[in-house]
Amino acid sequence: AQTVTQSQPEMSVQEAETVTLSCTYDTSESDYYLFWYKQPPSRQMILVIRQEAYKQQNATENRFSVNFQKAAKSFSLKISDSQLGDAAMYFCAYRTSGGGADGLTFGKGTHLIIQP
Amino acid sequence: GAGVSQSPRYKVAKRGQDVALRCDPISGHVSLFWYQQALGQGPEFLTYFQNEAQLDKSGLPSDRFFAERPEGSVSTLKIQRTQQEDSAVYLCASSFPGVAGVETQYFGPGTRLLVL
Numbered sequence: 692a693q694t695v696t697q698s699q700p701e702m703s704v705q706e707a708e709t710v711t712l713s714c715t716y717d718t719s720e721s722d723y724y725l726f727w728y729k730q731p732p733s734r735q736m737i738l739v740i741r742q743e744a745y746k747q748q749n750a751t752e753n754r755f756s757v758n759f760q761k762a763a764k765s766f767s768l769k770i771s772d773s774q775l776g777d778a779a780m781y782f783c784a785y786r787t788s789g790g791g792a793d794g795l796t797f798g799k800g801t802h803l804i805i806q807p
Numbered sequence: 808g809a810g811v812s813q814s815p816r817y818k819v820a821k822r823g824q825d826v827a828l829r830c831d832p833i834s835g836h837v838s839l840f841w842y843q844q845a846l847g848q849g850p851e852f853l854t855y856f857q858n859e860a861q862l863d864k865s866g867l868p869s870d871r872f873f874a875e876r877p878e879g880s881v882s883t884l885k886i887q888r889t890q891q892e893d894s895a896v897y898l899c900a901s902s903f904p905g906v907a908g909v910e911t912q913y914f915g916p917g918t919r920l921l922v923l
Contacts, residue, residue: 734896736914782849794840794852794866795912
């Protein structure tokens with residue numbers, strides 16, 4: 692079974708600075724997908740960014756980028772120019788690449804605090 | 808609205824009562840997922856539907872839990888004889904098959920269940 696580990700229960704960053712959230716995972720598969728989801732206090736989970744394991748290039752979405760290290764099974768999220776609206780729980784998630792849709796395996800989350 | 812909706816948003820039940828949680832997916836979405844999120848934890852997969860077919864129910868914690876999606880749209884998660892350990896937020900997500908097979912799951916706001 693796959694597992695996802697987020698070792699930082701809480702992170703704090705000053706507004707406008709950069710922060711990196713860590714995620715490691717364990718799998719025996721060679722092809723899979725990785726995601727970062729954001730869950731604000733309203734609790735609606737929102738997709739931030741996703742990465743296909745077969746792609747070597749790191750995914751980027753505006754101020755959000757990932758550092759995907761397949762050999763190390765590491766998938767960190769970098770948030771540049773942090774904004775107050777970035778404050779939320781961030782979850783790293785894994786999905787197998789098997790045919791059809793599959794459930795996501797989530798980490799326990801990192802609570803991101805933005806200091807004004 | 809065009810998003811995933813869930814009802815009720817909050818539910819308080821006495822131990823032993825049956826509850827039914829509803830999910831309205833995004834129109835046209837083939838796949839529907841249920842997750843359970845305990846306090847301070849990441850969501851855990853419960854079950855998955857493709858149209859009306861329940862293809863994976865490996866995450867359902869006991870035979871008190873069952874889910875249905877009879878017409879391939881709205882889904883109901885039913886919990887019989889609720890126990891205190893069932894207290895959690897129940898999240899529903901839906902997705903539509905993508906060209907590359909990477910289906911982004913769109914989440915609803917969740918139903919917070921408290922069993923007293």
